[in-house]
Amino acid sequence: MLAVAVGLVVFVAMAYLRTEPPTVDFATGHAAGQPVDMTLQTVGAIGNGPHSTWVSYMTKSPSGQWVHSTLWNLPANTRINVTIDEYDSGSPLRNPQIGQIYGTVGNAATLNGKSISLIDSTQGNGVAHTFSIPTLGINVPLAGVNGSAKSFCSVAAPCPLSAEHNVITFSFTTPSKTGQYPWQCFVPCGLGYLYGNGGPMQTFGYMDGFLKVVS
């Protein structure tokens, strides 16, 4: 009886520890040679779940549903066209070097339709988050919005397009080698945690995740 109880406790604990968000699949049914379009959101507060005040990414699945996840199945050696709707306020970067855009096609991105290769985070609304895959040498800073704007997103994610936001687009190519590639935000946006790098910065589904590159 005791063994069963201990086993149950261990099972529940392990199940909790191994919990992770669902993987959004962009690879199944992908036509070879065709690019993958991926749409993401960054929000100032997810607005629901166990950490409703945490900053977060959201992912739009191929079927058009918003999913609270940062784990993606992507086909190898494929161009990924990324659109990020950025709804969070920004600030100066701790390390302004991260204001550069690199590793994307043309080492550039567009911000509300304008091509950019560098953001001076001390200007405008600063940088809210980044989309960075260090092992692939990819970094894209996401310009923040005015946190005092009347239409600043104040509802639970996903934020509506009517809310104040920036649209950032860029493309990159997945590696031909399959495997899991970690990605993360480089803005220490885990407020209240040591150096801002705890909480959402170290939890899948919020500010980091995996590119699961499959054949």
Place this chain on the structure above:
Amino acid sequence: MSDQQATASRGGTEPRHGLRLAVAWLVISAIADPLFWFAAGPHMPPGDMTTSAAGAQFDINVLFMAALPVTLGVWLYYGYALVNWRASKGGSDLIGGPSARSNLKIQVAWIASTTVVVLSAFVFGTFELVIPAGAGGGEGPQPIWTPTSKTILPIQVIAQQWKFTYRYPTFGGFETDQLMVPNHTEIAFHVTSLDVIHDFWAYQLGVKADANPGQDNVAFTKTQALGKVTVRCDELCGIWHGAMYNYGHVVPESTFQQWATTNEAKLASVTKLLPPFSWSYTPDANGADGGYYPDNRLPYSKVEVYGAATVSAAQAVKASS
């Protein structure tokens, strides 16, 4: 039955086991040590890309050569004992007797030999750490073991959760994700952090130094071969600690000069946004509401001169402004 009676009852004289063991041990060691030194030694980590890497390889080989006879001696003794002194069916009970309780000669020899081995390792290890300018280890902000060369290229290593970036103060203080190092050059790595404690471990360079926020941890080495370098964080620093690695290259000096001057120009717009060059920084602890700031400490040493450019705080500030 006494030992002598036991030997006599077996109908022979007891062989000189100590002599046999000593001769066999000497022969095996005389074969194994040179075999290791010449066959395996050149392939031992971390290679010989820099003086400190070659020094570490030499140290490993020397210590291995010292350990090999000890290991072989123990194995040989075990083997010999199993063959010669195992209890046989119907034989005499070999346990006991004065020799099994105490043997002063063996005790003295054991204590003396192990003392010599340990003290030798201590002296050798200390010498090997001090003489080659810290042997590639972090020596803190004011190193006491410095290279004799007056031409030293300073490279600042900035760790942050979760990547390394590198600043080149000699070339206007530009900052990049790439570690590029010229060959045949004395290098001073200035390792610091913008958040928690990390560790800069450039494996093939034989350099390893902790990255502490607000501290300038200096490690020296001299490159002596071209090649690829793996840089890893060696201090558990959070969820992506395992992914905190990148690669660097030791390149010919002319290639490095070209790369550095090209990047100095190419990254000028980014360098303008960086804080003035400093040997360490005070990061904003609150996270997403500020940058990192120079601590305004002067370069630790006036010997850090590379090529025609002399690094000074004034120049670095000017270059960054």
